[in-house]
Amino acid sequence: MSQVVVVDKPTNFIRNIIDKDLSQQLHNTIKTRFPPEPNGYLHIGHAKSICLNFGLAEDYDGKCNLRFDDTNPTKEDIEFVGSIKKDISWLGFGWAGESNFSSNYFAKFYAYAIELIEKGLAFVDFSSADEIKQLRGNLTESGKNSPYRDTSVEENLEHFKKMSSGEYKEGQCVLRAKINMSSSFMCMRDPAMYRIKFAHHHQTGDDWCIYPMYDFAHCLSDAIENITHSLCTLEFQDNRRLYDWLLEHIDEFNKPNRPHQYEFSRLNLAYTVMSKRKLQQLVEDDLVSGWDDPRMPTISGMRRRGYTPRSIRNFAERIGISKVDSMTEMSVLEASVRDDLNLIAPRTMAVIEPIKVIIENYMNAGVEKIQAPKHSQDETMGKREIHFSSELYIDKADFIETAPNKKWKRLAIGKEVRLRNSYVIKAERFDIDKNNEITTIYCSYDLATLGKNPSDGRRVNGVIHFVEATTAVNAQFNLYDRLFNIENPIKAENFAEVINPDSLVVKNGFVEPSMQNAVAEQAYQFEREGYFCRDNKSKELVFNKTIALRDTWSK
Ligand code: ATP
Ligand code: MG
DSSP states (O other): OOOOOOOSSOOOHHHHHHHHHHHTTSOSSOEEEEOOOSSSOOBHHHHHHHHHHHHHHHHTTOEEEEEEOOOOGGGOOHHHHHHHHHHHHHTTOOOSSSOEEGGGGHHHHHHHHHHHHHTTOEEEEOSOHHHHHHHHOOSSSOOOOOTTTTOOHHHHHHHHHHHHTTOSOTTTOEEEEOOOTTOSSGGGSSOEEEEEOOOOBTTTBTSOSEEEOHHHHHHHHHHHTTOSEEEEEGGGTTHHHHHHHHHHTSGGGOSTTSOEEEEEOOOOBTTOOOOHHHHHHHHHTTSSSSTTOTTSSBHHHHHHHTOOHHHHHHHHHHHOOOSOOOOBOHHHHHHHHHHHHHHHOOEEOEESSEEEEEETTOOOSSOEEEEEESOTTOGGGOEEEEEEOSEEEEEGGGEESSOSSTTOOSEEBTOEEEETTSOEEEEEEEEEOTTSOEEEEEEEEEGGGTTSOOTTOOOOOOEEOOEETTTOEEEEEEEEOOSBSSSOGGGOSOHHHHBOTTSEEEEEEEEOGGGTTOOBTOEEEETTTEEEEEOSSOSSOEEEEEEOSSOOSOO
């Protein structure tokens, strides 16, 4: 028996159930599944489910299947199948064997439907959708039986075959399970199992004109694949009754080690939306540049933004698994990526809003080379070469004519600051243009301060970043912030009105020459500015801001 005891992960109610099932030898090993509908790109909520399902399989030495839940041919697209696989692999997970499709099992589903009809447990209903709705009742009122409920088995078999061979029109009839019209669970009031749809399917082409309902297909797919623990979000809690009923009424699956469904609470994140339908709307309304816009909570958008797989997996670990519905603060996600990037991102300098600095007492000809560490706490990352000369760029925000108070740690006339990894400079005077904008700052530098404090004991408080001007490389910076300016945008009537207008600010500035060949998606820390990564779609040197160095939101 391959039971693995996991000690380093916090336990949760699902792990407790698995531990019990394994110790009672209900199963020898576990098999979970991740069942996305290929109707959109995966988002951070899916990542929670992926980390849970694939993570459990890893920890318990079991397996996790990837199954595309493709029972809704009109809404699905093969494009999404590829993107979903790519995203799961990028997160570092692998599924057992080939990926599966619910549609692989259409022939089996059909046979199970026949079994139910033969047992007198399903019937073809010719009532209109409205009539069915009328008779369903509601939470306080019991439903009423359909006039077609007592059709004979033979007739039902006949009708169902005709449904599947295209002899009835779309909407003319549905196959319903015969359960209990007065159940307190609405999903048990003779739920529909099959509907007619003359739709082309991306996997099965025109083979079928009837398609199974989600509730029917899902539990049967789990059972066909020998899934042990079928994990889904809380909104399917009631549907568990139907899940169990169906498996208990199909002979092949009515056994103790059949799959069981367990529900956990879904991820809700403040300041964003997660439903694929809503994300699609953002794309269609051109409010973002696509599913992989770095502001999107999609895996592909987060990858482009500079999130690492580990930061997402750590986030899933931090939020844990429970049955309590809650709203997770964006700062929890942001802290996960910040913590990861702090460890792995090489340091470098970029000037995002450049202003020219001339060092007037710099007497050397040409450019001086300085070795700077790639990471001040991790020597193993090695060094990079930076440059210094009489012409530099610093950031506009790092200079003011007159320091407002003694706490000012940046440059001001008559004040000294250290240029990061380099010398101490002092601002002497500046030029302005006709709009009163500062164009050039003239400074002096202290030759004796490279890597040392001034020898006469003067204290220099501030450190600012810079790049040498003649070797600096042009770069574009996409400064991202949260997409929405309200905590719960799902409630907004019009997304355009609640989009944060500063969610993308584009700037043109300079980076060190060592950044010329920056690798796409590789994280860097632009010192004092934040974590950035090179955009994976632009040929030019474009850097996307992943996250600021510190949390500026929760203040
Ligand atoms: P959406 O509403 O975003 O379209 P969905 O549930 O329709 O999501 P599916 O493709 O059917 O999307 O989901 C695949 C799996 O991911 C399901 O098991 C579902 O429960 C899970 N999942 C989807 N959204 C979340 C979320 N926000 N938190 C946790 N799990 C989620
Ligand atoms: Mg769905």
